[in-house]
Amino acid sequence: MKKSSFAAAAGLCCLLLTTACGTTNGSGTDKPKSQGGDSGPGIAESFDSRFTGYDDFCRPATEEPKEKPKATDPGITADKVVIANIRLKIEDLAKVGFAFDNGDQADQAQVFVDYINDKCGGINGRKLELTTIPQPVPGFGGDPEVEAQQTCTKVADELHAVAAFSFSGVGNPVASCLSGPKKVAFVTTYDLGKRDFDQAEGRLLSVNHSPENILKYAALEMADELKGKKVGVVYGDQDPNGQVVQEGLVSTLKGEGVDVVRVDALGCADGQCNQGLIPSVQGMRKDKVQVVFPLLDTINLPTYLREMVTQGFKPGDVQFVNTSFQAQDSELVTGKMIEFGGKEAGELYNGAIIWSGSRAGEHRLEGFEPDPFVTMCNRVYAENSKKVTKPYDQYEDEDNRRASSVASHCSGVRMLARAIEAAGVNPTREDIVKVLDDFGKFDHGEGLPASFRPGKPTGPDAVVREKFSFPCPLKVSNKIGHCIEPVSDFLPLPK
Numbered sequence: 001m002k003k004s005s006f007a008a009a010a011g012l013c014c015l016l017l018t019t020a021c022g023t024t025n026g027s028g029t030d031k032p033k034s035q036g037g038d039s040g041p042g043i044a045e046s047f048d049s050r051f052t053g054y055d056d057f058c059r060p061a062t063e064e065p066k067e068k069p070k071a072t073d074p075g076i077t078a079d080k081v082v083i084a085n086i087r088l089k090i091e092d093l094a095k096v097g098f099a100f101d102n103g104d105q106a107d108q109a110q111v112f113v114d115y116i117n118d119k120c121g122g123i124n125g126r127k128l129e130l131t132t133i134p135q136p137v138p139g140f141g142g143d144p145e146v147e148a149q150q151t152c153t154k155v156a157d158e159l160h161a162v163a164a165f166s167f168s169g170v171g172n173p174v175a176s177c178l179s180g181p182k183k184v185a186f187v188t189t190y191d192l193g194k195r196d197f198d199q200a201e202g203r204l205l206s207v208n209h210s211p212e213n214i215l216k217y218a219a220l221e222m223a224d225e226l227k228g229k230k231v232g233v234v235y236g237d238q239d240p241n242g243q244v245v246q247e248g249l250v251s252t253l254k255g256e257g258v259d260v261v262r263v264d265a266l267g268c269a270d271g272q273c274n275q276g277l278i279p280s281v282q283g284m285r286k287d288k289v290q291v292v293f294p295l296l297d298t299i300n301l302p303t304y305l306r307e308m309v310t311q312g313f314k315p316g317d318v319q320f321v322n323t324s325f326q327a328q329d330s331e332l333v334t335g336k337m338i339e340f341g342g343k344e345a346g347e348l349y350n351g352a353i354i355w356s357g358s359r360a361g362e363h364r365l366e367g368f369e370p371d372p373f374v375t376m377c378n379r380v381y382a383e384n385s386k387k388v389t390k391p392y393d394q395y396e397d398e399d400n401r402r403a404s405s406v407a408s409h410c411s412g413v414r415m416l417a418r419a420i421e422a423a424g425v426n427p428t429r430e431d432i433v434k435v436l437d438d439f440g441k442f443d444h445g446e447g448l449p450a451s452f453r454p455g456k457p458t459g460p461d462a463v464v465r466e467k468f469s470f471p472c473p474l475k476v477s478n479k480i481g482h483c484i485e486p487v488s489d490f491l492p493l494p495k
Contacts, residue, residue: 058115065125076428076429079125083164083416085109085133087168113130124426149177163187166188169189172196174186175188176204178203180200185433187416189207192204193212193240197457202433207459209460211248212248214356218249230287231259232263250263262284264276266280278307281311298326301328302338302339316351321354321355330360334349335482337349354465359490363397374445374447375394442459466486
């Protein structure tokens with residue numbers, strides 16, 4: 001594989017890993033933490049639904065629909081509603097050293113759809129018809145733009161899907177094609193930005209924080225700690241990073257009175273951001289920067305840290321702060337930082353503060369209690385799948401990640417079912433979109449408070465402060481010996 005293809009694939013890996021390498025979270029209290037939002041109940045939240053609770057995935061229908069189901073729109077016939085699962089072929093990433101096993105994600109989605117149809121009587125007299133479409137990782141197939149357009153066309157024009165989802169990491173350009181000109185609702189784990197949501201008119205939802213938002217929240221949460229310190233920011237100049245970093249982080253920090261002395265945009269070509277790297281590190285030293293936000297991806301953060309080591313930076317010289325932007329809250333990604341940058345880079349980065357929507361690594365902490373929603377999803381999946389025979393062990397690193405993938409698909413399928421149900425016996429496509437746009441609280445596959453509201457197309461209603469450790473003081477299964485662990489509970493979104 002060409003070097004540029006490796007960099008492109010690794011860059012995409014950063015985005016899909018926001019959930020693919022997450023971990024399931026415990027409740028920590030007697031009450032599940034799947035509660036969020038503060039502006040009153042949404043449409044689906046207000047509906048007395050069969051698709052709620054933690055005893056079972058759904059409850060059987062006990063009454064006939066109040067009116068006879070009929071065809072209303074493409075994808076909605078008298079006996080079915082068409083939906084699509086766009087599965088990123090993450091197995092391709094093994095070719096560049098990003099191998100990880102999240103289980104059979106096509107099966108995970110199909111099992112919950114079949115459960116609705118076979119065990120719970122469908123929805124208002126209709127069955128869900130699910131088609132899973134494999135999407136190659138860019139750089140491992142043909143032309144990525146052509147492949148994305150082919151997927152978009154199949155979902156919208158051939159299947160006439162009312163809604164599509166991807167809990168394996170498919171985002172743009174598929175997301176913008178579906179939710180824009182094709183007018184198909186799309187729910188994803190991909191961390192989309194403001195421009196994507198603005199053009200979608202309520203049809204595009206992400207269960208993760210947007211890059212702008214998580215950077216803003218990190219700035220607001222850290223503002224008091226950073227006052228009186230010199231802060232530096234570095235990022236790659238790929239579009240739209242400049243706008244995201246300036247609007248999300250830099251403007252917020254300055255607005256809070258933080259002394260941002262350096263903001264360096266490294267020039268990038270073929271995924272490598274080396275232009276201006278050495279002067280940036282030299283400038284951080286010359287300006288006596290005490291806190292660094294290294295907003296770089298899997299390929300370029302190791303290079304930057306290695307240059308800092310070369311120029312004499314020692315552990316403790318600066319405090320690093322990062323976020324889920326570029327998937328730097330993922331243990332797989334931070335592990336690659338050490339693999340590519342060396343042990344010294346890991347030691348320099350040790351103690352980094354990370355802001356996320358996930359309590360990654362919580363399963364290793366004493367007193368961990370599995371989240372009841374995640375537990376229910378994995379039980380139902382194991383009882384009904386032909387691919388697994390028992391629920392994944394949420395106390396074990398690898399199984400915990402697979403349990404998270406199951407819970408994400410469980411959450412997504414249940415969300416769509418609730419929206420279709422709440423839209424009425426004979427809904428139009430637009431009726432279903434309106435429910436999704438003002439859904440209200442929903443059960444998040446990562447156990448955190450979450451909701452969708454008009455103008456709030458990103459799910460999380462909380463942030464978490466985490467810490468990167470190398471070496472990790474806890475028992476881990478990864479060969480590198482690093483970890484990310486939460487140091488706060490779920491915190492309300494700062495304002």
